[in-house]
Amino acid sequence: MSTKVANAAATDYEPVIGLEVHVELKTNSKMFCGCRNEFGAEPNSLVCPICLGFPGTLPVINRKAVEYLCKTGLALGCSIAAHSKFDRKNYFYPDMPKNYQISQYDMPLTTGGSVTLPSGKRVRLNRIHLEEDTGKNVHAGGRMAGAEYTLIDYNRAGVPLMEIVTEPDLSSPDEAEAYLVQLKAVLSALGVSDVKMHEGSLRCDANVSIRPAGSSALGTKAEVKNMNSFRSVVSALEYEIARQKASLAAGERIVQETRNWDEARKLTYSTRSKEQAHDYRYFPDPDLVPLSLEPATLERWRAELPELPLAKRGRFMESYGLSDYDATILSADIPTAVFFEAVVAASGEPKAAANWMLNDVPRALEKHGLTIESTRMKPGQLAELIKLVKSGTISGKAAKEICEAMVADGEDPQAVIAQRGLAQVSDEAAIAKLVDEALAANPDSIASYKAGKTKALEFVVGQVMKASRGKANVEIVRAALIKRLE
Amino acid sequence: MRGQYMRMAEVPIDIDHVAKLARIELTEEEAARFSSQFSRLFEFIDELAQLDVSAIPATAQVIPRINVLRADEVRPSIGTDAALENAPDREGPYFKTPRILE
Amino acid sequence: MRTGHEIREAIARKQTSALEVVEQALESAGRLETELHAYIRLLPERARIKAREIDAAVTRGDKLGPLAGVPIAVKDIFTVAGEIATAGSKILENFRSPYSATVVEKLERAGAVIIGKTNMDEFAMGSSCENSAFFPTRNPWDVTRVPGGSSGGSAATVGAGTVPIGLGTDTGGSIREPASFCNIVGVKPTYGRVSRFGMIAFASSLDQAGPMTADVRDAAQTLEVIAGFDEFDSTSVDVPVSDYTAALRDDLSGVRVGIVAEFEAEIGASDPALAALYKAAYADLERLGATLVEVHLPHARYGLATYYLIAPAECSSNLARYDGARYGRRVQNGGDVFEMFERTRAAGFGDEVKRRIILGTYALSAGYYDAYYVRAQKIRTLIKRDFDTSFAACDVIACPAVSCAPFELGQKMQDPVSMYLMDYFTIPMSLAGIPALSVPAGYVTGLPVGLQIVAPAFEEARMLGIAHAYEAATGHARRREPPLAGAAR
Incomplete structure (x- = not known):
């Protein structure tokens, strides 16, 4: 009996996931020196004696990095520490110029707080702390293990890095993704980071364990690293959860270890790194003095916080009558939200604006390799297009064509209409003539209509539209036809 | 072998482990000599245990300063060639080291 | 000139x-x-x-x-x-x-x-x-x-x-x-x-x-x-x-000079000739108008041990950057980058540096940090407080700078602790951060x-002024x- 219960329980595990997200802050200069903070420069061109750890150099804290972290903390409801300090995390690695990383150990800048998901679930945060990024190793000959030697670029060394650590509150890979999407939206709204996972300005490690469903105990966790997109986070978590379940089902034990996600092979593998040999010997960095931010400074930063995605979503639903889904998408990306609101302001048509911004505009942007920031289309032009559709000047079909041209070239809708002859024909006499021609060509349909087959009416409407090459105003065509038939 | 020296010296330091953390290759002779020299120093260090310091705050720094911050302003970098001038080995614009085996 | x-x-x-x-x-x-x-x-x-x-x-x-x-x-x-x-x-x-x-x-x-x-x-x-x-x-x-x-x-x-x-x-x-x-x-x-x-x-x-x-x-x-x-x-x-x-001044009228009871006992026992020289120096200060007052630094005797935990701990981290990757000497005989680090540091550092790096790494390592490093920082507080108390009773302290006259080359090289003891009278001020x-x-x-x-922190002017009067007179x-x-x- 008891075996049976145990077996039943063993088949029913739930995952417990916590995420550690590293975010590079979008400051002008690095964390502790004046070198430019920029992605993609020539190797070792953005370095100086300080970020190269040359003898005799000292770090000085970048005020903006502290501000960005605190603003993130304020936006997420974290407590900002009254007293904070920087510590040295000591370990040797060739991408780290000093062989210690300046980080925060026991007195991080913020503790607590949460990220609210669109579902309403609150994912609790443990802490956010500030540290410096490392350089980048290039393993000559491909993978690390087989490489003959290592090349190092220290441009990234010393870039301000914010580490956001959650509590183990996430219960599925999809929820982890929703958290990342929401976090990214908040950070992007705050303007504190580029949050580009493919450029490494947002990086995510996951702690994953499984436990019998309903249990409150935590299982042994594996730390999964090396995921380079939200999609790969989901895949890696799915794989890792399945792997742990299979291990337990096979009567094995989960070992605490670091596992790397292999994107090509779609699996996680143990790094077999000697984690147990790590002893970081944290101690307060004697080169820096403690932080104790003035309440007035924090209040000023709080007042400067922009509207956050969830608040914006609520406002979009309430003020513009958008659906939950539409409002979520339009509020998640700041440039999109700004563009959308400008179109609404210029057109007075929130629902039409939302439709364009959710469907034809992104389609055209993607087709032409543009973004809402890089397109030359102005919000006023899209508003004009909406008005032209509403007034009947152009057909819906023509409007789609005009929209794409606007996105691609930034032309005024009127100019596109004139160039391509897309103006809708609403002239009743001209339409009446087309209707007569269509009826003359399709005498059977008149009989069918009179016999009560309304389908026949639509067939003739189609014939008229075809003859007008789509430019006839369909409502006028239909009205003229009904009038003629009755 | 070194473990034996350690016991003889009666110093709590596991020299091999600590040398590994510090990334210094020590000879057996050095490890043994350091152990015995530490044992003399620990006669002094162990005296610190006599003091009751439970109510005493730690002094990490003697200067009472807080919030020393710099403005987020870019200063010129030194350039790739100056950065690599002292490099024991380089390849193009990169520093070059032996491979990393985990 | x-x-x-x-x-x-x-x-x-x-x-x-x-x-x-x-x-x-x-x-x-x-x-x-x-x-x-x-x-x-x-x-x-x-x-x-x-x-x-x-x-x-x-x-x-x-x-x-x-x-x-x-x-x-x-x-x-x-x-x-x-x-x-x-x-x-x-x-x-x-x-x-x-x-x-x-x-x-x-x-x-x-x-x-x-x-x-x-x-x-x-x-x-x-x-x-x-x-x-x-x-x-x-x-x-x-x-x-x-x-x-x-x-x-x-x-x-x-x-x-x-x-x-x-x-x-x-x-x-x-x-x-x-x-x-x-x-x-x-x-x-x-x-x-x-x-x-x-x-x-x-x-x-x-x-x-x-x-x-x-x-x-x-x-x-x-x-x-x-x-x-x-x-x-x-x-x-x-x-x-x-x-x-x-x-800079030429007389010491109105200056209260603290004489450290514990230091005088120490030097009197270890080197009477040197103790006599310092006694004469204090008498010179008195002749220049200073008043001598006895002060106490009861925790100064722990200074050496405190220093030899804090300084090596910091040095173990400060000197980690010397690894042969970016500048300086590199020793490489095959092997991976970590072996290169270990050989470079073995060949590049001398005995005393290695000794202190090992000691400091140990003092910061897991399980020993509180017992050694944090305890040393707390005793640092006590030593600093001793000076604060003393300076309530005096303007400056006069004391030995050394525990012996210059010694012969090689005399203390085999015994690091005897060398460390050379700084017995100077370490407490370093720990307290005072001039x-x-x-x-x-x-x-x-x-x-x-x-x-x-002198107390940032009172270099006072300290130099008094030293100048002593120098001018002697x-x-x-x-x-x-x-x-x-x-x-």
């Missing part, structure tokens, strides 16, 4: 030229080097260029800096742009710095002319200059003896009279002990008074740069030049810099000994010349 202020005056009055002074100093340095070994590297070309600039300024009638044309020697722990800085270590034997230390920039802006980089114990770890990876420096008063350390090269060259001003660093006594051994003035300023930027770190919470000079006036003038907040050093302090030369200096106080068996004067350094004296004298 043996002091910096005399040289500057002579240059300003066109009685001599900066170039002539520099040539003399270079000649003296070169001539004495075979016996003294004070310099890791002379910088004749750089010195001549700077000297000509000063002479041109004199000719133009420009306003001259406070150290215009004064030749100085800089400990090889400071970076000078375009020049090699070794910190006395093989691991940096070819490291050419792309930037200058803040203090070096300030000295050059004030008109000082750097003639060379002086020898030192490797990474400033030592009290005899014998831990230099290159060669030991000798004492100008007896070349079979050590000049003290770690700033031994600067002390020896100033003591020999080659230059009037040297730049040193003091972490636990590395300016004061060699100043005492070489019969010169050596000042360790308040922690944070002088920028550490460009000063190769040993123990960051203790390291301070300071002047080592022919007399107190030069020390005051040099400190005035190098002191002050530096935006590149977060631990430098924005307390205004006093006019130290204006604070202290050593000023010549006489001779024991013909060898020089310094008196230590200690003139110990003026009375005798070392056997190995430079031509500049």
